[in-house]
Amino acid sequence: MSEKIQAEARTEFGKGAARRIRREDKVPAVIYGHGNEPIHVTLPGHATMMALKHGGANALLELEIDGKSQLALTKQVQVDPIKRHLEHIDFVAVKRGEKVTVDVPVHLIGEAARETLVVTENATVQIEAEATHIPEAIEVDIEGAEVGTQVHASDLKLPSGSTLLTEADTLIVNVTQQISAEALEAELEEAEAEAGIEREEGDADVDEVGAEDDAPAEGETSSEG
Template identity: 60%
Template sequence: MSSEVTKLVAEQRTQFGKGAARKIRRAAKIPAVMYGHGTQPVHITLPGHEAMLALKHTNALLTLVIDGTEHMALAKDVQRDPIKPVIEHVDLVVVRKGEKVTVEVGVHVEGEAAAETVVTTVLTTLEVEVLATDIPESVTVDVEGAEAGTQVLAGQVSLPEGAELLTDPEALVVNITQQVTQEELDAELEEAEAEAGIEREESDEDAEAEGGDEAGTEGESAEGASSEGDSSEES
């Protein structure tokens, strides 16, 4: 799915700094800066609610109306509050129709691999060069029925028409391995501990089990001695 262009009416601003930014956010707006193509950075204010909706997606493409003039820009960096659902600042790069841009596109894995396998996404994004108006939301890797030992490299991932992969084609994106049982994990752990000279402390359960075994052995010995005594008396 290509990027959808959202139109926002922005306002130029002349006040900067943390104090000015806090004032803008209190007014339910978002401070931003737009730059690119050799132009001087333009400091602007975005409408809070509309911008929040538009910036929910990565690589959001916007048409900004500033003083009646439209500018197409790509959201390059969105700074969010680590706790509150608030956008603190946005960096925007001016783009033009027909221009290609370099972006990170998310990797989406779909399908069910073969039974008793583990699917690991090694790379969660791929770097691609693509038309600014054709940026995909994500690229898909289908692992339906894939057996253990299957590996999907970056060069094997299908990209939208016209997109060029910039990530190393030999980079591992998805790895499918055989599921390991708990017994195998325990055996590997014991082997590693033995090689490292680590001795395990006896657990309460093991101590109880050993105590029960010793008690049983002692009981059996006592019973045996009693039987021998009885046999001597009878003789």
């Protein structure tokens, strides 16, 4: 599903113009594709942010520009690292029925068996799908999965009309034996020993040594005052 956003054609460019746009709670954006010249637009900040949240990594927006409608697939989003507002968006122009190549995130559902460790080896897979039917995520059910369970790209259930482009034997999820804290510590110490790393004395060891140094020697008595 695409979300409709009212866009304005943009004629001012550069950092100064972009700052002015953001001060008005708007977002500068560019639409590429179909062999046309890039289309520079300004989008409403809040409405665009909500549309991207609803659509996920491959949000599809229907931009209304000067009375014309343009489907635009999100390709790159720049976000201010501190204020978290949208700084700039790159879109690719698409048409209904057109197939596009996208990376779709993998979401795990359910809980694996006790004392297991679930490792997501690849968090996304590449698929080809119709621009208006891109899945927000591909779910992998790991409910009750035992040690040794592996999910490869070829095991994924894709929506109808989607084609897997990632290599079929790519490992997506690997369920292994959960390692105990003691075993993890032993592995860490072994790795440090092989690397020639010597651990520094812990606080407890230092306190113990200090206590021994402060204690009176045999045959001596301590006095205060």
